Amino acid sequence: MLVKICGVKDSAIVDAAVDAGASLLGFVHFPRSPRHVELEEAAGLAAHARARAAGRDGARPQVVVLTVDPDDDLLARIMTTVRPEWIQLHGGETPARVARIAENHDVGLIKAIGVSGPGDIARALDYDGADLMLLDARPPKDATRPGGNGLAFDWDLARGRRLPPFLLSGGLTPENVGEALARLAGQDALAGVDVSSGVESAPGVKSPALVEAFVRAARRA
């Protein structure tokens, strides 16, 4: 079970996530987000995470850079500056665009799609180039960002469906992640969970205690 903490902005939260046993740390590179970090900051936080994990037993968390409809130049800069294990594509990237990115870069690709009905779930099967899909709630029409809105979708939409490996995301919290995972029991494609707002005290302000509680609750479930 992968546990991804998304929107990490400072070393205290890196420490909390690493110490709690998170599998993936997400750095959001999207200037309109309250979680935005410059690539140089993300590189520093990634180095900090690797050093913190090296001093501990167990697997080290992998680094994810989240970007929205990146052009080729931005992708190249992400790869050379941060050197992440994963890039998360959280915009309107088409299956062809994702496949092209996969051909050009030696990195795992997470493709996010917004879900509000059964048809959205079916789109997950179109993305052959992605290593992991991320099923998130479709953002409201007036949203200022395509993710990180603290909204859940109907988890039952993913029950019993043929799906590629995916992370469940959108509106998860330490309190509801157990129920979400219970509802999707038997869904073999479920690879893990992802959270951002649910471990924050205010938009963009993560709480070490909530990060720890989320990882614990997800692992217990």
Ligand SMILES: O=C(O)c1ccccc1NCC(=O)[C@H](O)[C@H](O)COP(=O)(O)O
């Ligand atoms: O978090 C953001 O601010 C963000 C901005 C632009 C694109 C994507 C963004 N977040 C994507 C994530 O992976 C979030 O973890 C995911 O949407 C779940 O968010 P939440 O519902 O707040 O837990």
